[in-house]
Amino acid sequence: DKHDENQIKKIMGVQRQMIVNFSKFNILNFWPGVTKIVLRNRWRELFSLRRCQEDVLIPLIRARKKAKEERVNKSKEDKKDYEDEYVLCYVDTILALELPEEKRKLNEEEMVSLCSEFLNGGTDTTSTALQWIMANLVKYPQIQEKLFMEIKGVVQDGEENIKEEELQKMPYLKAIILEGLRRHPPGHFVLPHAVTEDAVLGKYVVPKDGTINFMVAEMGWNPKVWEDPMAFKPERFLSSGGETFDITGSREIKMMPFGAGRRICPAYGLAILHLEYFVANLIWRFEWKAVDGDDVDLSEKEEFTVVMKNPLQAQICPRLK
Numbered sequence: 001d002k003h004d005e006n007q008i009k010k011i012m013g014v015q016r017q018m019i020v021n022f023s024k025f026n027i028l029n030f031w032p033g034v035t036k037i038v039l040r041n042r043w044r045e046l047f048s049l050r051r052c053q054e055d056v057l058i059p060l061i062r063a064r065k066k067a068k069e070e071r072v073n074k075s076k077e078d079k080k081d082y083e084d085e086y087v088l089c090y091v092d093t094i095l096a097l098e099l100p101e102e103k104r105k106l107n108e109e110e111m112v113s114l115c116s117e118f119l120n121g122g123t124d125t126t127s128t129a130l131q132w133i134m135a136n137l138v139k140y141p142q143i144q145e146k147l148f149m150e151i152k153g154v155v156q157d158g159e160e161n162i163k164e165e166e167l168q169k170m171p172y173l174k175a176i177i178l179e180g181l182r183r184h185p186p187g188h189f190v191l192p193h194a195v196t197e198d199a200v201l202g203k204y205v206v207p208k209d210g211t212i213n214f215m216v217a218e219m220g221w222n223p224k225v226w227e228d229p230m231a232f233k234p235e236r237f238l239s240s241g242g243e244t245f246d247i248t249g250s251r252e253i254k255m256m257p258f259g260a261g262r263r264i265c266p267a268y269g270l271a272i273l274h275l276e277y278f279v280a281n282l283i284w285r286f287e288w289k290a291v292d293g294d295d296v297d298l299s300e301k302e303e304f305t306v307v308m309k310n311p312l313q314a315q316i317c318p319r320l321k
């Protein structure tokens with residue numbers, strides 16, 4: 001559905017509040033019985049924000065449900081199938097979902113949680129990764145120049161937008177995206193996982209229902225695996241045999257910015273494509289330079305993802321005549 005600017009701003013507003021307060025609210029999870037007493041105000045704040053989120057998202061979910069019912073009725077009346085003219089969206093898929101064990105549909109509150117997860121999981125991660133990558137291209141102009149020359153070799157002069165097929169002919173671009181995700185993974189941990197029964201891992205027993213997580217950033221910075229790990233060197237991903245790096249970790253795990261195994265990010269392919277598309281077009285259209293006398297500061301700050309403490313500032317000059 002096409003939402004108006006005002007509605008989009010409202011969605012952004014509530015989602016942004018959830019993101020910036022993520023760590024503050026996450027603490028409430030550790031010992032809810034105790035935090036409900038000692039951090040009462042924080043719980044109140046969380047519930048109030050959650051109500052705002054429901055006020056914004058539930059009407060949109062209901063509107064989609066109504067549209068579907070109207071379509072079904074119309075197609076019965078007209079004896080015509082309108083499904084082909086219809087673009088399926090995420091909300092349609094969760095409206096149709098039925099929990100197999102409980103044999104019931106999702107309620108509106110559960111749908112709000114899923115929409116919120118999907119919106120944050122699909123936007124904040126990619127935009128954070130994009131900012132880190134662009135910051136490195138501003139900090140290291142020789143890498144930016146090498147990428148521009150690669151793009152110039154593939155794209156016709158004067159062509160405004162780089163096409164998806166053209167991205168596949170740019171190995172250095174791919175290497176830059178992978179190096180960005182290794183050096184600055186948006187999430188320094190994956191989502192919390194739990195074991196369903198006692199499990200032995202190395203010398204340790206992980207008890208049933210125990211929460212476990214993985215040090216994603218540390219893995220990508222391991223000096224036993226990566227040479228000069230804190231340096232930004234896309235060349236490390238340019239293999240001589242032309243074999244692409246396996247980001248899913250199905251052969252070996254050298255880094256896991258999208259997690260690994262059954263719960264790997266379902267959108268890792270889309271995310272990499274988005275990053276390739278944005279970076280290639282931003283560099284093709286503009287030259288990016290540091291603001292006079294300013295060295296790009298790569299200090300980190302933890303929000304929902306690990307973002308630039310001092311957001312990237314750059315001068316951009318159009319390249320296309």
Ligand code: HEM
Nearest residue numbers: 121122125126129190191257258259260263264265267271
């Ligand atoms: C650079 C961009 C992205 C990064 C670094 C990233 C990273 C991750 C990570 C680390 C996880 C957790 C994996 C685990 O728990 O083992 C995850 C899960 C998830 N991601 Fe992404 N993600 C990105 C983009 C996206 C996009 C574009 C979408 C949706 C359009 C998305 C949707 C999801 C969803 C729904 C989950 C939860 C899957 C589950 O619980 O099984 N992500 N992502």
